[in-house]
Amino acid sequence: MSKGLISIIEKEYQERRSQLPEFKAGDTVNVHVKIKEGDKERIQQFQGAVLQRRNKNTNGETFTVRKVSNGIAIERVFPILSPNIDKIEVIRKGKVRRARLFYLRGLKGKAAKIKEKR
Amino acid sequence: MPGLIGKKVGMTSVFDENGKSVACTLIKVGPCVVTQVRTLEVDGYEALQLAYDEKKEKNTSKALKGHFKKASTTPKRKLVEFQFPDQKYDLGAEVKASDVFSEGEFVDVVGKSKGKGFQGVVKRHNFGGVGQATHGQHNRQRHPGAIGACSYPARVFKGLKMAGRMGNARTKVTNLKVMKVLAEENLVLISGAIPGSRNSYIIIEK
Numbered sequence: 001m002s003k004g005l006i007s008i009i010e011k012e013y014q015e016r017r018s019q020l021p022e023f024k025a026g027d028t029v030n031v032h033v034k035i036k037e038g039d040k041e042r043i044q045q046f047q048g049a050v051l052q053r054r055n056k057n058t059n060g061e062t063f064t065v066r067k068v069s070n071g072i073a074i075e076r077v078f079p080i081l082s083p084n085i086d087k088i089e090v091i092r093k094g095k096v097r098r099a100r101l102f103y104l105r106g107l108k109g110k111a112a113k114i115k116e117k118r
Numbered sequence: 119m120p121g122l123i124g125k126k127v128g129m130t131s132v133f134d135e136n137g138k139s140v141a142c143t144l145i146k147v148g149p150c151v152v153t154q155v156r157t158l159e160v161d162g163y164e165a166l167q168l169a170y171d172e173k174k175e176k177n178t179s180k181a182l183k184g185h186f187k188k189a190s191t192t193p194k195r196k197l198v199e200f201q202f203p204d205q206k207y208d209l210g211a212e213v214k215a216s217d218v219f220s221e222g223e224f225v226d227v228v229g230k231s232k233g234k235g236f237q238g239v240v241k242r243h244n245f246g247g248v249g250q251a252t253h254g255q256h257n258r259q260r261h262p263g264a265i266g267a268c269s270y271p272a273r274v275f276k277g278l279k280m281a282g283r284m285g286n287a288r289t290k291v292t293n294l295k296v297m298k299v300l301a302e303e304n305l306v307l308i309s310g311a312i313p314g315s316r317n318s319y320i321i322i323e324k
Contacts, residue, residue, distance in 0.1 A: 005127045005128075005144060005146065005303070005305060006127060006128050006130050006144055008300065008303060008305065009130055009132065009142075009144060009298070009305075009307060010130055013132075034137075058130075058131075059130055059131045059132065059139075060131045060139060060141075079133070079139050081133065082133060082137050082139070083133055083137045084137035
């Protein structure tokens with residue numbers, strides 16, 4: 001009884017999920033985030049490497065993006081089905097052996113580069 | 119109607135109007151049947167008895183069979199009385215979730231919490247334990263400590279928090295927001311967690 005009834009609620013998010021591009025840890029993505037300032041809305045971009053995807057195939061699924069700007073690294077966690085995400089662009093597919101790339105936090109410069117998948 | 123009976127379905131999460139992810143519990147509510155109308159003249163107070171969830175006729179006692187027959191309905195498993203009805207309902211009337219609840223309002227939810235068995239004071243009453251692992255503490259990390267004074271009062275006070283059975287008790291969670299009401303499926307989505315396991319009976323009060 002339970003699984004079937006819960007899918008009624010989750011159904012409306014299924015369509016949104018099917019429109020998302022496929023990406024995983026190691027890929028470089030550009031996330032377009034809607035930001036509300038008063039009653040104005042604008043779009044901010046956040047581009048970086050995907051460190052991980054968590055709680056896959058649930059409504060609470062999130063992904064972490066790491067971006068290094070001026071030598072300072074910023075990590076942001078986005079709920080993948082959030083209505084505040086306008087669009088996700090996949091810029092580059094990365095070649096990695098792990099699902100979670102926390103080792104990138106300790107690396108700098110050329111060592112922190114992810115090879116492109118060919 | 120001041121409330122309805124339902125069954126816990128499970129949890130999921132949805133996004134609210136601000137784009138925030140909210141953990142929610144899905145409850146199958148009703149449709150409930152009015153099986154008895156208590157009146158001021160006859161019973162001394164005003165209330166409605168609601169019944170929910172089908173039950174086999176062969177598992178119903180003769181006394182209860184007669185009770186359900188009076189309301190011209192089939193036997194039901196759960197019977198709950200709700201006081202102070204806001205309008206008049208006839209015997210045998212069907213009450214649905216969409217008649218009672220609307221999106222955005224706040225409700226209280228009553229359920230029976232999951233039984234945890236015999237638990238110590240750290241889990242049961244959020245005691246801190248001893249707090250040290252060294253300085254002579256070798257067998258009392260999760261103990262309650264002192265339970266009273268000495269020759270006065272020379273006894274342990276009643277109601278002192280101690281180890282014992284935890285859970286499996288009637289629990290009420292107040293001020294939960296109704297996120298969604300699905301009229302056709304008789305489902306109500308409520309923000310936050312509610313007591314009890316899946317498929318356990320739930321009373322939603324307004």
